[in-house]
Amino acid sequence: MADNIGNPMIRMANSAKKGEVVEVRSLIMNPMTTGLTKDKEGKPIPAHFIQTVSVTFDNAKLLDIDWSTAVSANPYLAFKMRAEKSGTLKMVWKDNQNGVWSAESKLTVS
Amino acid sequence: MHLDRRDFLQLLGVAGAASFFAPGAIQASWGSDKDPYTIPDYGNVTLLHMTDSHAQLLPVWWREPDTNIGVGPALNQTPHLCGKWMLDYYQVGKNPRDEYAYSCLDYDTLAHKYGKIGGYAHIAALVKRFRQERGDKVLLLDGGDTWQGSATSLWTNGSDMVGAQNLLGVDDFVGHWEFTFGQDRVEHLVKNELKAAFLAQNVFSNTWQELVFKPYRIHEISGRKIAVIGQAFPFTPIANPAYMIPDWGFGIHTEHMQKMVDEVRQQHQADLVVVLSHNGADVDKKMAAMVKGIDIILGGHTHDIMGPKPFMVNQTLIINTSTNGKILARFDLDVGKGKLKGWRFHYLPVFSNLIKPDAEMAAYIEKVRAPYQAKLSQPLATTASLLYRRDNFNGTFDQLLCDALREEMDCEASFSPGFRWGYCKLPGETITMEDVMGQTAITYPQVTINEYTGEQIKNIMEQVADNIFNPNPYYQQGGDMIRVGNIQYDFNPDEKIYHRISNLRIGGKAVSAGKKYKVAGWASMQKVEGKPVWEIFSHWLQSKKHVEVKKLDLPVLNKDMRNNHGIAFPKEYKL
Amino acid sequence: MKKTIQRRQFLGTSLVAGAAVTLAGGTLLRSGAALADNVAGWPAKAFDAKALDQAMAASVGKSNVPVSPKVKLTAPTIAENGGAVPVTIEIDSPMTADDYVSTVWLFVDHNPTPLASQFDLTPALGAAYFQQRIKMAKTDNVRVIAKTNKGELMASAPREVKVTIGGCGG
Structure with a gap:
């Protein structure tokens, strides 16, 4: 699994009008295994999943998400935010095996 | 066997025609000069x-179905109307041409005429x-x-x-x-x-x-x-x-x-x-x-x-x-x-x-047909019965297919998907390779033998039934009921999932939940190995030379549905 | 896990004018040692609960919450892949400092652990809209509960997603 993990991406408009609601979409590679399944040799596959996603805008907190193993492999997450000022959106994903990834996207508000 | 251009044009009904209509066609077939x-x-x-x-x-x-039951809000509503119910709803029953177009009634007689x-x-x-x-x-x-x-x-x-x-x-x-x-x-x-x-x-x-x-x-x-x-x-x-x-x-x-x-x-x-x-x-x-x-x-x-x-x-x-x-x-x-x-x-x-x-x-x-003509026109068997697929339960063409699967694969029962495509053959016609492909031409045609328990067989049938008879249209997939070979059952479309089917039998004997049965089928949702179904079907037809459908594996409807507008009685369901 | 992210699309990205694809980040800030260790602050008790009412008690604080048309949950009627069922949550809220949705919970009634996600919102977010993909083992209800900054609880109507064998269509 470890050869295909991480690679976080954000897709969003890079400009918006003040007050406009914009959609932020993101994707990251992670197995999101539950710990309840076994491999071909019958050995249990350990739980390995992203537990938290935190979203900030110019370091101010916007959104914190906690996930269980019910979130699908390679989690996709979209949310909407109101564009109030220009700045940098940052997302940080953390999994239960000490993996931490981040991605950023700049937004210009006019 | 090759068709030359003239044969081909005749097949299309073109030969000699000069106007928009084939000469005399309206008068001969329709008893009227009016251009529809x-x-x-x-x-x-x-x-x-x-x-x-x-x-x-x-x-x-193409014959319209004799059974197309509507459930929930669709009960007795168009398009869940068959036979005279359809003709009455659209007020088109007076003209035999419309009877032919919109219903299954007198199908083979009207087919020869129109x-x-x-x-x-x-x-x-x-x-x-x-x-x-x-x-x-x-x-x-x-x-x-x-x-x-x-x-x-x-x-x-x-x-x-x-x-x-x-x-x-x-x-x-x-x-x-x-x-x-x-x-x-x-x-x-x-x-x-x-x-x-x-x-x-x-x-x-x-x-x-x-x-x-x-x-x-x-x-x-x-x-x-x-x-x-x-x-x-x-x-x-x-x-x-x-x-x-x-x-x-x-x-x-x-x-x-x-x-x-x-x-x-x-x-x-x-x-x-x-x-x-x-x-x-x-x-x-x-x-x-x-x-x-x-x-x-x-x-x-x-x-x-x-x-x-x-x-x-x-x-x-x-x-x-x-x-x-x-x-x-x-x-x-x-x-x-x-x-x-x-x-x-x-x-x-x-x-x-x-x-x-x-x-x-x-x-x-x-x-586009020329390179395949010889293969397409290969004759396989003649049919004494009208062969059709479209119906809520087994049509005659699928009955043959289910029988072929069972006999060729040496299984006690068989399943075939409830596809709604697949055209008809009239009694007396020859079934060609093209006709077999007309019932089977898909990109996942492999035939498999599955060992299912009685419980699994019931589950499969119940789940498919719920994809057709769920009263909420957003849960309907639009096919017909799974076709069965040598499987008998009682059925009530108005029940909920896992309760529509009862008295399930194979070869007339009650199915036991834990017992395993050998069931032939095709069109798997997973990648599987197997011979394409047209090979099995055409081989069986060739060995029979002449086919007739004497009995359909239809369910017994354990709800009185004689007034259901989705059934063109006298369809021979047991009630 | 071998699926590549980039897919050829018929539409390209022209639908969203000025869309930016950010491939930045990707930095593994800590070593990925296979130490299973819950991330700080992750609500383990609610996530570990094995029954819906327990999961609700441990997260929302109660298990009967009135349905409100303000909480909209969209899910397919039939799952194409029980391993990835797309769900969309949208809550009608002004999202101002005085009146906003502060927490949203997503449940799958009979999953081994019913709580699937928890979202903690700030009014600065300005909207309460989420889309993600979740796992469902069998035909089941998905439901959402939202809490406002004033402590008001609102539930979505449960949406039944059917997981079926399929085949036989058309």
Whole structure:
């Protein structure tokens, strides 16, 4: 699994009008295994999943998400935010095996 | 066995014809000189709709079902009407020609009198005529299931049909079985060969949830903006193998449909909003009740007769345009600024012996079939029975297929999918290899033997039944009940899942939940190894030489359904 | 896990004018040692609960919450792949400092652990809209509960997603 993990991406408009609601979409590679399944040799596959996603805008907190193993492999997450000022959106994903990834996207508000 | 050009033209009913009609055809067949395709001019926009041709380039026999039960809100509602119920609802029962077009009644007698339906050369003749009469007011919309259903479409990977669509001048197109050629092939044909726009507002990538195809197209006709929004079959990766289209997700997406309708009206100032849909009739009705602002839904998928009167849900007109090229639907519209001011609807059966086929399309069909002609015309067996597939439960053609699977694979029982395509053969006709392919031509044809427990057999049948008889249309996939060989059961469509089927038997003996049974089947949702079903079926037919269906494995209906308008009694269900 | 992210699309990215694809980040800030260790602040008790009412008690604080038309949950009627069922949550809220949705919970009634996600919102977000993909083992209900900054609880109507064998269509 470890050869295909991480690679976080954000897709969003890079400009918006003040007050406009914009959609932020993101994707990251992670197995999101539950710990309840076994491999071909019958050995249990350990739980390995992203537990938290935190979203900030110019370091101010916007959104914190906690996930269980019910979130699908390679989690996709979209949310909407109101564009109030220009700045940098940052997302940080953390999994239960000490993996931490981040991605950023700049937004210009006019 | 080769057909020469003259034979071929005779097959199409062309020979010697000079006018639009085959000489004497109207008088001889119809007892009237009236041309049923003469339509008075009306309005500023004409929509022509055809759907679910299932790749039948040539005219075929097509019998309407005798059983098409509606449940919940669809009970006794169009299109869940069979036999006289259908004729009465549309008030068309007086003329035997309409009886032939809209019902299963007296099918083989009327078939001999009125001939085969459809055929691309015949459809092309009608389309060309209407384009001549209506000029550039015409849009031709194809509702999908066009690339699959024949030997030649399978063997050319859909190319023969794309060529026919291009020649016909299809403007917009949506899909379902098209996707079973796999996403790479679909992408290739749509990008490089197909002239029509392939539209889908409900297909999204499985990574970024982004639209894969254009959701709609805006046409400018008579100074008006006509928006056509595409709706692919919402359950493609469930009803057909998902591995064919691993990156694409489907679904009905009612909310997104509303968004598209609002977008074309507000951003593009569309004056008319048309949805070209492969939802199926009941899903179209429910969607129309939930989405505001659709003027017309041109429906397909369920192969229903839903005309000659459109069905109205709020302000939305809904039709369904049959299958196998049987019907060409025509809306003549008076489109005002931002508003549909008036309409006339014409539901036109394509009676092949009444129409002089278009020479250009006839030549194209001849050309694409030529390399396969010997294989197609190989005779396998003769039939004493009328062979048909379409019905809620086992049709005669599938009964033969189920019997063949059981005997050839040495199994005590068999399953065959409840597909709704597959044309008919009349008593006395010879079943050829082409006819076998007409029932089996799919890209996942492998036959398998499965060891199922009695419980698994019941679960499979219950789950399939719920895909057809769930009272909520959004849970219906639009096929028919799974076909069975040597499996008997009692059935009540009004029950809930896991309670519709009772008294399940194999070979007349009660099925026990834990016991294993050998069941032959085909069209698996997973990748499997096995011989293609046409090989098994054709081998069995050749060994029989002559076939007759003496008994259908129909369920016993344990609810009195004698007044259900979805059954054309005297269908011989035991009650 | 071998699926590549970039897919050929018929539409390209032209639908969203000025869309930016950000491939930045990707930085593994800590070593990925296979030490299973809950991330600080992750609500383990609610996520570990094995029954819906327990999961609700441990997260929302109660298990009967009135349905409100303000909480909209969209899910397919039939799952194409029980391993990835797309769900969309949208809550009608002004999202101002005085009146906003502060927490949203997503449940799958009979999953081994019913709580699937918890979203903690700030008014600066300005909208309450989420889309993600979740796992469902069998036909089941998906439901959402939202809490406002004033402590008001609102539930979505449960949406039944059917997981079926399919085949036989059309």
